[in-house]
Amino acid sequence: MSTGRVAAVSRNTTYAFSKPNHPSVRLLAGLGVExxxxAGETIRHRFRMTYEPDLPxxxxxxxxxxELFEELALKDYEVxxxxxxxxxxxxxxxxxxxxxSTLLHLGDDAVIEVTGLRTPCSKINDFRTGLLGEMFALDPHSAEFTFTCGVMAVVRRSGAVHPNDPIEIELPARPHRALERL
Structure with missing residues (x-):
């Protein structure tokens, strides 16, 4: 297992583009961030709930x-x-x-499973004009465009997560399957 660390944790009780930082968040197995x-067993994305409300x-x-924020700062986007x-x-x-299906062990207890790439939405341009165009990159292996704005996951084991907590990476058995957009 290799390691990284948690830089910040954020949540929002209402639908808004940005999420305020907190001293900690609690992850709930099968639900998400308390x-x-x-958070929820079925899809919570506002647009997708209208036509696929029962999807997991x-x-x-x-x-x-x-590190993405540092790359964006070089292009004059403060994030x-x-x-x-x-x-x-x-x-x-x-x-x-x-x-x-990579497992990320966060802090002392929490475990999440990576499910796919975050699909960037047009609201990114509402936050900073032109920023949406920076959320794509050319994949050197496939010569296709890929998303660069993070990954999505599900909670497999509950636990509190704090800034500076270690992240341990547990890769799934081979063959590995590349992340796809969600």
Whole structure:
């Protein structure tokens, strides 16, 4: 297992693009982040709830790598933890390179399973004009465009998560399956 760390944790009780940072969040198995509007067994994404309300919620927890904010700053976009709607901001974990079904052990108890890539929405441009275009990159292996704005996960084991908690990565058995958009 390799390790990284939690840089920040965020949640919001209402539907809003950004999520305020908190000293800790509690992850609930099968549901998501306690007190977050996206927690639930079935899909909680506002648009998708209108036409697929009974689908399992594979987007219980949104993770984004803090290194993305540094890349965006080089292009004059100031972004910080929680502002793009993520629940857990990471440091030292190449989230986008993880295979589907990777387990992330967060802090002392919590375990989440990576389910796919976050699909960026047009609201990113409402937050910062032109930022949506920065959420795509050319995949050097496939020569296709991929998303760069984090990954989604489901909670497998409940637990509290705090900034500076360690993240241990447990890869699934081979063959690995690349992340797909959710």
């Amino acid at each position: 007190g977050d509007v996206h 919620n594979l987007r219980q927890v949104h993770l984004m790598h803090e 910080s933890a929680g502002q793009l709607g993520e629940n857990i901001t990471t440091r030292g974990v190449d989230l986008l390179a993880l295979p589907t």
